[in-house]
Amino acid sequence: xxxxxxxxxxxxxxxxxxxxxxxxxxxxxxxxxxxxxxxxxxxxxxxxxxxxxxxxxxxxxxxxxxxxxxxxxxxxxxxxxxxxxxxxxxxxxxxxxxxxxxxxxxxxxxxxxxxxxxxxxxxxxxxxxxxxxxxxxxxxxxxxxxxxxxxxxxxxxxxxxxxxxxxxxxxxxxxxxxxxxxxxxxxxxxxxxxxxxxxxxxxxxxxxxxxxxxxxxxxxxxxxxxxxxxxxxxxxxxxxxxxxxxxxxxxxxxxxxxxxxxxxxxxxxxxxxxxxxxxxxxxxxxxxxxxxxxxxxxxxxxxxxxxxxxxxxxx
Amino acid sequence: xxxxxxxxxxxxxxxxxxxxxxxxxxxxxxxxxxxxxxxxxxxxxxxxxxxxxxxxxxxxxxxxxxxxxxxxxxxxxxxxxxxxxxxxxxxxxxxxxxxxxxxxxxxxxxxxxxxxxxxxxxxxxxxxxxxxxxxxxxxxxxxxxxxxxxxxxxxxxxxxxxxxxxxxxxxxxxxxxxxxxxxxxxxxxxxxxxxxxxxxxxxxxxxxxxxxxxxxxxxxxxxxxxxxxxxxxxxx
Numbered sequence: 022x023x024x025x026x027x028x029x030x031x032x033x034x035x036x037x038x039x040x041x042x043x044x045x046x047x048x049x050x051x052x053x054x055x056x057x058x059x060x061x062x063x064x065x066x067x068x069x070x071x072x073x074x075x076x077x078x079x080x081x082x083x084x085x086x087x088x089x090x091x092x093x094x095x096x097x098x099x100x101x102x103x104x105x106x107x108x109x110x111x112x113x114x115x116x117x118x119x120x121x122x123x124x125x126x127x128x129x130x131x132x133x134x135x136x137x138x139x140x141x142x143x144x145x146x147x148x149x150x151x152x153x154x155x156x157x158x159x160x161x162x163x164x165x166x167x168x169x170x171x172x173x174x175x176x177x178x179x180x181x182x183x184x185x186x187x188x189x190x191x192x193x194x195x196x197x198x199x200x201x202x203x204x205x206x207x208x209x210x211x212x213x214x215x216x217x218x219x220x221x222x223x224x225x226x227x228x229x230x231x232x233x234x235x236x237x238x239x240x241x242x243x244x245x246x247x248x249x250x251x252x253x254x255x256x257x258x259x260x261x262x263x264x265x266x267x268x269x270x271x272x273x274x275x276x277x278x279x280x281x282x283x284x285x286x287x288x289x290x291x292x293x294x295x296x297x298x299x300x301x302x303x304x305x306x307x308x309x310x311x312x313x314x315x316x317x318x319x320x321x322x323x324x325x326x327x328x329x330x331x332x333x334x335x336x
Numbered sequence: 337x338x339x340x341x342x343x344x345x346x347x348x349x350x351x352x353x354x355x356x357x358x359x360x361x362x363x364x365x366x367x368x369x370x371x372x373x374x375x376x377x378x379x380x381x382x383x384x385x386x387x388x389x390x391x392x393x394x395x396x397x398x399x400x401x402x403x404x405x406x407x408x409x410x411x412x413x414x415x416x417x418x419x420x421x422x423x424x425x426x427x428x429x430x431x432x433x434x435x436x437x438x439x440x441x442x443x444x445x446x447x448x449x450x451x452x453x454x455x456x457x458x459x460x461x462x463x464x465x466x467x468x469x470x471x472x473x474x475x476x477x478x479x480x481x482x483x484x485x486x487x488x489x490x491x492x493x494x495x496x497x498x499x500x501x502x503x504x505x506x507x508x509x510x511x512x513x514x515x516x517x518x519x520x521x522x523x524x525x526x527x528x529x530x531x532x533x534x535x536x537x538x539x540x541x542x543x544x545x546x547x548x549x550x551x552x553x554x555x556x557x558x559x560x561x562x563x564x565x566x567x568x569x570x571x572x
Contacts, residue, residue, distance in 0.1 A: 032570065069418040072568050094420040105415035107343070109350045122338035122419045166415065 022204045024045040025069070027075035030063055030228075037063045039228045041077070047173075048199040052219030052236075053208040054325065060228040061208040062102060068206070069099040073171040081174060098203075102162025102179045107313070108152040112143055112162055115151060116169060123170040133171060141165045141195065153293070157188040164195070175205045181214060192298050193218050193234040212325055224328055229326045247292055250276065251300075252285045255309030261301055269294030270318060283312070337421065340429030344403065348412055357399055361441050364391055369448050379457030381449055382467040382537050386421050388479050389471075389533065392478055393507055397499030399437060400482030400493045403430045404560070407492040417568070423561045425485065431557055434479045442472065463539045470536035473549035477529055481558035487563040506530075 023045040038060040045051045049276065055061050063191060066072045067078050070090045094238040107115055116137070117196040131199055136173040140142040143160040146154060151162060167175055180187045180196065191299055196207060209215050215222055216236040224232040224239075253260050255277050264273050264286075272289040279285060290296040297314065304311055348354035365388060373384050404427075407413040416426050449459055486492075486501035503514075509528045515520040525531070529552065530547040 052508045065412075069414075071414050071418050092420055093421040097418070099414070099418050101414045105410070105412040107347070107412055108410070109347055110343075114346075119338060119345050119415070121342075122416070122421065124420060266382060 022049075022082060024078075024080040025064075025068070025205070026078045026080075027063065029075045029077065030060075030066060030067060030072075032327075036228050038067070038074075040331070041230055043223050043230065045206060045260075047204055047247045048200070049220045049221060050196070050205045050207060052222040053206055053225065054208055054210070054212070054215050054222055055208075055225035059225045061210075061225060062178055063228075063317060064178050064225070065099070065101075065206070065208060069097050069176055070094050071099075076264045077231070095170075096172050097176055098167035098169065098181060100163050100167040100175070100177045101236045102182060104159055104166070106151045106162060106166075109150065111148055111150055112138075112154070112165075112191075113147040115162065116165060117255055119166045119169045125170040125239065135166050137165050140168070141335055143192075157184050160192070161182060162190070168199075168283075173204060175199060175203045177205065177207045179208055179210070181209070181211070189214075224325065226328065228287055241311035246290070247290050249288045249290070249297070250285060250313070250315050250317060251288060251311060252279065252283065252313035253304060253309055253311055254283045255304075255307070256282060259307075260304070260309055263307065266298045267296055267303060269296045269299075285313070287317075337425040337429040338431075339383055340416070340421075340426055341384050341436070343431055344433030348421075348437050350352065352396075352438075353402070357395055357437070358441050358444070361388075361395055362390070364443050364490065365448075366444060372447070373452070373474045374455075379452055379459055379465075381452075381459075382462055383538075384448070385445075385467045386534070386537055389474060389530070390507065392475060393500065396438075396475070396478040396482045396503065397485065397496040398497060400479060400486050401496035402486065403434055403483055404486040404564075405490050405495050407491050417564075423564050424557075427487075427557055427560045427564070428459045430485050432481065434483065435476060438475050438479060442468075442475065452547045460539070462541075466539045466541055467537050469541075469546075470533050473536070473546065474533050477549050477552045477556075480553040480560075481506070484556045484560045484563070487560045 023042060028038055028041040029036070041060075041064060041239070043051075045144050053061050053064070066087065067074045067303065068081070069121065070086050070093060073087065078087070079093075080086070081093045081096050082098075086093045089319055109120070112120065116134060117130075120134070125133070138147055140275045141156060141164050143161050143165060146158055151159065154162065160183070164177070167177070177196065179191050184192060193214065196205065199205065200218075207215070207219060211321070216318060219236070220232070221235055222239060224231055257278070261273050265271055269291045270288060271291060274286050274287045288296075288300075365384070368384055370389055372378070372387070373381070378453060407416060417423070449464055479503050482499040485502060486495040488498055489495050506527060506529050509524050510531055513528065514522040516524070529549070532542075532548055535542055536545050
């Protein structure tokens, strides 16, 4: 559906996006993740044809954005980070304008209009001036604008930025629902959002892609150890000593003292060795019961930090 | 293009700007008309139309100052550029919207010759037609300059000032040309909208002048599309 090859964008000396490659399949929700200033918006602006790239190609449904921009633009609904709203228009007039700008024919638009307004829940504010709407409603109008003309592809740049938690949940639900009928690229710097909504994640940092995978695969592959939390009844020093002797255990840290002779621990072990059974036997032998054992998978947050922070040497 | 034109015209009339400009120009014109034409018992309009060109130098930049600046400031430019339209469509749609407001201003002045005729004045119709045609053409050219100026910045006031300065230089180009003389004078003469205006206004219906104004308009609108396109390459 969307193919991006060797996409590069330079501003003079600054390399905003460098050699970015990825594809998005039809019907997929792709998360585009990266810290602020990583090149997310630049990439999206290039895909939608707002700005040209320095080199590389973007193809949507087989059409190249440089060669056949109109064909590509017809297939994309774009919601930039700041929704492009005309404050002096009513919601309804604005959507009508968007429809005629996108050359949606009048009949189609008539049948589409109410569905879109219903979907993003703006039917009751359709006669109000956009100027007088709250941030949450403006965001929805921006999303409605992207949906005008039923484009196959939706590109949403930080769609939940500046919304309150309830609105965020609503918008996420909406995006998930839209994912059933659209191909979506969604950018965000908020990790739970991406793991909640997206099937696949592209992580970008300083203009370069650092990882592409499903959120689950990323946490599986990137951790080079497995982590557990355990609660064990018994004196902490003794327990620690015992666990350290088990083959495969790398690090033990006392997390909390829960009550007299009851502690919780974080245990890191080698990825390829299952240390749970030996731990059980060893503790049983000495009569220290395990009250809780839970494995911790590496969160997207850890992965993100691992991939996007590099330790700089201090001279 | 039509969608953009329609939205911009609506926008002019949603805001006070169109009303203010139209009434202001009508007021100033009426003062000229009452104390010049009527009081002086002239049965012609050309003198009046000639006088108000200078007023257009102020009014047109105000009319066009927000036409492209606003889109950049509010981020609505993204919506226009990522729609399946050409940049030329955007510029022409916007230009036609400003022109529409100008035409409303312009149409109101038709009341003056009617009053003259009603008062029993004998008007020379070819002169009148020539005068109005010249006025329309110069208005079209000025608006193109104004639209161009508003593509250069995202600040309305700065756009108005740039437009005003360009139009002022164009107005003063004849005295400047005659001062410098020689080859430079001829070059400057190319940009002299007024000398051609005076020809048309005195009833000389010269087709080359008409083409000149239309080309002048086209060149400025083309430059506007280039400015927008150029900026797409350099922004983030």
